[in-house]
Amino acid sequence: MPAHDDLVQPQSTLTDAERETYQWQTSIPGFGEEGQRRLRGASVLISRIGGVGGAVAYSLAAAGIGRLLLAHHGNVGADDLNRQLLMTHDWIGRSRIESASRRLRELNPLLVIESVDENMTPANAGRLVEKVDLVVSCAPLFEERLEMNRAAVGHGKPMVDCAVYQTDASITTILPGRSACLACICPAPPVAWKRRFPVIGAVAHMIGAWGAMEAIKIISGLGEPLAGRMLLFDMAQGHNQSLAVQRDPKCLICSGVQPGSLPVSSSEKKS
Amino acid sequence: MIRTADENEIEIRYSGQAASAAGISAERIPLKSGTMEIVLEQLVHRHAGLAPFLNTTSDAPARAVVIFVNEQQIDRREAPELRIGDRLLILAPMAGG
Numbered sequence: 221m222p223a224h225d226d227l228v229q230p231q232s233t234l235t236d237a238e239r240e241t242y243q244w245q246t247s248i249p250g251f252g253e254e255g256q257r258r259l260r261g262a263s264v265l266i267s268r269i270g271g272v273g274g275a276v277a278y279s280l281a282a283a284g285i286g287r288l289l290l291a292h293h294g295n296v297g298a299d300d301l302n303r304q305l306l307m308t309h310d311w312i313g314r315s316r317i318e319s320a321s322r323r324l325r326e327l328n329p330l331l332v333i334e335s336v337d338e339n340m341t342p343a344n345a346g347r348l349v350e351k352v353d354l355v356v357s358c359a360p361l362f363e364e365r366l367e368m369n370r371a372a373v374g375h376g377k378p379m380v381d382c383a384v385y386q387t388d389a390s391i392t393t394i395l396p397g398r399s400a401c402l403a404c405i406c407p408a409p410p411v412a413w414k415r416r417f418p419v420i421g422a423v424a425h426m427i428g429a430w431g432a433m434e435a436i437k438i439i440s441g442l443g444e445p446l447a448g449r450m451l452l453f454d455m456a457q458g459h460n461q462s463l464a465v466q467r468d469p470k471c472l473i474c475s476g477v478q479p480g481s482l483p484v485s486s487s488e489k490k491s
Numbered sequence: 492m493i494r495t496a497d498e499n500e501i502e503i504r505y506s507g508q509a510a511s512a513a514g515i516s517a518e519r520i521p522l523k524s525g526t527m528e529i530v531l532e533q534l535v536h537r538h539a540g541l542a543p544f545l546n547t548t549s550d551a552p553a554r555a556v557v558i559f560v561n562e563q564q565i566d567r568r569e570a571p572e573l574r575i576g577d578r579l580l581i582l583a584p585m586a587g588g
Binding site for chain 2: 357383452461
């Protein structure tokens with residue numbers, strides 16, 4: 221999938237230090253130094269940086285993303301530590317967003333981090349989404365996820381949706397106007413869903429790594445994003461599925477949305 | 492682990508909260524009718540915990556689950572028909588954490 225010039229412009233030539241740091245990935249065909257330069261020029265919003273979002277942030281920081289906008293309200297609790305890799309025991313009772321920023325800067329001192337001690341709401345979603353090139357949805361509440369979906373579709377920003385429950389996980393990528401949005405799949409918060417649900421950290425980290433890879437693919441033009449597809453993992457049974465998700469022609473969020481300045485897949489470009 | 496298929500069966504998989512409600516992640520059941528709503532009633536009869544997810548008595552289409560047949564998302568309101576050998580997935584959407 222060629223990167224779309226309107227999404228992220230490649231930044232200036234890599235420094236010698238950057239070439240050394242990223243040499244294990246810049247040799248990948250279809251990524252290369254241009255992909256690295258696009259990553260450095262890109263900004264990504266991650267909604268909540270817990271078990272899933274923390275893994276997304278960590279992998280993107282390691283890969284050399286230029287700027288992360290992290291949104292997560294509240295302080296670290298002891299019960300966060302089974303899965304939230306950016307939180308540490310000595311930080312219990314202190315700000316999650318500060319803990320995450322500290323850990324990410326240790327990994328990548330060149331990373332620009334903007335942190336917001338807020339979760340997604342109707343009041344802030346549009347403002348936050350507008351500031352970035354791509355968003356990754358990792359919040360535990362469907363109200364937040366659907367709000368982020370609404371804002372991403374409204375602003376024409378690609379959104380990667382990562383989710384977990386117990387030992388199951390799912391991921392899909394939303395290219396507004398091109399593929400099913402979250403509301404096409406789940407138009408309203410499921411009534412049985414609870415804020416606190418069981419999950420093993422390794423499941424959250426696995427799907428977080430997938431989420432980071434989706435962001436890297438869309439930004440750099442490597443491979444094909446999971447637009448119109450959902451990957452579903454049953455990690456307990458070792459069963460995975462690739463599912464086709466459909467746009468709902470009556471979707472209240474995306475039914476009237478046309479493809480904007482978004483990545484064009486190689487198959488689309490050839491046709 | 493799901494057993495080998497017999498004739499006249501379909502495969503059912505459950506994911507997310509639907510798997511918790513069913514108490515299993517996969518099974519095979521005989522296809523008594525190809526009508527989706529009848530199959531869903533059959534599943535509720537086998538696993539009572541699925542009732543809130545597959546409520547077939549509500550006027551509004553159930554929005555607690557997403558249903559896939561042979562890996563394709565389907566619209567339950569369009570009353571798709573099932574055939575022997577089909578793979579049905581009942582997915583209760585998940586979130587982050």
